[in-house]
Amino acid sequence: MLGTPxxxxxxxxxxxxxxxFALRWGRPGALRDLTWPQRHDLLCLTAASGATANLALAVxxxxxxxxxxxxxxxxxxxxxxxxxxxxxxxxxxxxxxEGAAAGGHLALCEDLLTGGAGGLSSFLSCAFAAAEAGHTHxxxxxxxxxxxxxxxxxxxxxxxxxxxxxxEGCDLAALQRYHAELIAPEGAEEEDQEVSLESVQWLESxxxxxxxxxxxxxxxxxxxxxxxxxxxxxxxxxxxxxxYGANAPLVAAAATGNAAAVLFLAEGLPVDEDFGDVxxxxxxxxxxxxxxxxxxxxxxxxxxxAHAATRNGHLHVLAWLLKTPDLGxxxxxxxxxxxxxxxxxxxxxxxxxxxxxxxxxxxxxGHVSNACxxxxxxxQVDEMLSWLxxxxxxxxxxxxxxxxxxxxxxxxxxxxx
Numbered sequence: 001m002l003g004t005p006x007x008x009x010x011x012x013x014x015x016x017x018x019x020x021f022a023l024r025w026g027r028p029g030a031l032r033d034l035t036w037p038q039r040h041d042l043l044c045l046t047a048a049s050g051a052t053a054n055l056a057l058a059v060x061x062x063x064x065x066x067x068x069x070x071x072x073x074x075x076x077x078x079x080x081x082x083x084x085x086x087x088x089x090x091x092x093x094x095x096x097x098e099g100a101a102a103g104g105h106l107a108l109c110e111d112l113l114t115g116g117a118g119g120l121s122s123f124l125s126c127a128f129a130a131a132e133a134g135h136t137h138x139x140x141x142x143x144x145x146x147x148x149x150x151x152x153x154x155x156x157x158x159x160x161x162x163x164x165x166x167x168e169g170c171d172l173a174a175l176q177r178y179h180a181e182l183i184a185p186e187g188a189e190e191e192d193q194e195v196s197l198e199s200v201q202w203l204e205s206x207x208x209x210x211x212x213x214x215x216x217x218x219x220x221x222x223x224x225x226x227x228x229x230x231x232x233x234x235x236x237x238x239x240x241x242x243x244y245g246a247n248a249p250l251v252a253a254a255a256t257g258n259a260a261a262v263l264f265l266a267e268g269l270p271v272d273e274d275f276g277d278v279x280x281x282x283x284x285x286x287x288x289x290x291x292x293x294x295x296x297x298x299x300x301x302x303x304x305x306a307h308a309a310t311r312n313g314h315l316h317v318l319a320w321l322l323k324t325p326d327l328g329x330x331x332x333x334x335x336x337x338x339x340x341x342x343x344x345x346x347x348x349x350x351x352x353x354x355x356x357x358x359x360x361x362x363x364x365x366g367h368v369s370n371a372c373x374x375x376x377x378x379x380q381v382d383e384m385l386s387w388l389x390x391x392x393x394x395x396x397x398x399x400x401x402x403x404x405x406x407x408x409x410x411x412x413x414x415x416x417x
Contacts, residue, residue, distance in 0.1 A: 075099030101126035131165035
């Protein structure tokens with residue numbers, strides 16, 4: 001019984017038989033329930049799978065533009081077929097090279113660069129991406145090409161950024177090597193390659209200052225709490241002195257969903273500290289445990305968190321924000337339907353239905369219906385009519401004069417196609 005289709009998990013990042021893909025995603029209206037971010041994810045995952053027939057169908061059906069992130073996904077997965085198809089379809093491929101470097105696919109990097117993807121700066125950006133991912137063979141090739149062009153000078157900005165990336169993703173031997181080549185004074189002796197010190201301790205021994213950015217970098221890691229504790233014990237500052245970007249470590253931890261790291265970083269800060277960017281980041285990523293942990297610790301939240309959850313289709317977060325009475329997040333006439341507009345601009349029926357069930361009122365001016373119709377693909381009249389029928393049935397006020405104009409424009413666009 002568990003082998004039947006309803007109990008089968010299909011991973012779009014892996015090749016899917018074309019007939020099955022077409023049955024699920026190629027039918028008219030099959031993507032209606034997907035938000036724009038989800039449609040974008042569909043393109044990225046299909047590009048990463050290497051199934052070019054599926055990718056061509058997804059591009060045709062999706063209605064979502066081909067962004068550089070789609071090329072990056074294909075490159076990082078090491079899919080030359082997807083890269084070739086995306087280039088043929090007009091996708092900007094400059095980040096595909098960077099993705100290939102991040103994935104450790106040197107041959108694909110060479111092919112893309114030879115084919116004209118990227119420019120001179122791509123060698124260095126690819127070196128950064130490869131270093132952060134620990135692919136030293138790609139770093140070596142990119143650095144040599146950049147040096148051949150005499151674009152990577154000792155102690156230059158690029159040299160410092162590369163050493164920083166190597167420190168983040170590579171082993172101590174690689175860090176010592178590139179530090180000696182690019183940063184240390186000419187003629188400086190290389191350190192013993194057999195030393196057992198951690199990379200950060202070694203950098204400290206070279207005179208690198210304690211900087212608050214270390215907390216931000218550590219907060220992104222799976223073992224963030226251990227790293228943050230270590231940095232605090234060594235006296236690293238948690239925040240910049242002048243306040244700009246003060247919540248950057250908190251935002252980084254919230255983006256990964258690490259509630260323990262968020263609470264560690266929030267400890268000792270004033271109770272009335274503005275955590276709006278932290279709340280919104282967690283809500284946008286769908287990390288409800290982070291929100292719940294901050295709430296339990298007495299941190300406030302604003303309505304912007306509900307908007308962030310709505311724009312990204314996280315129903316569980318939205319429902320919690322609205323149902324928790326002491327958060328002060330309410331759906332009423334003062335909102336003027338803006339949260340509904342967030343849902344319709346993402347093309348998300350599901351979130352809009354959830355908002356209505358939770359008591360979100362329509363705005364009386366027809367603003368929601370206008371935003372909804374404008375968010376539709378102008379060449380898809382059937383899609384617009386489907387939305388319009390749904391809005392009328394749900395009791396949404398319609399600005400009919402504007403609706404007629406939008407409908408006429410869509411008809412013209414469809415005729416032009």
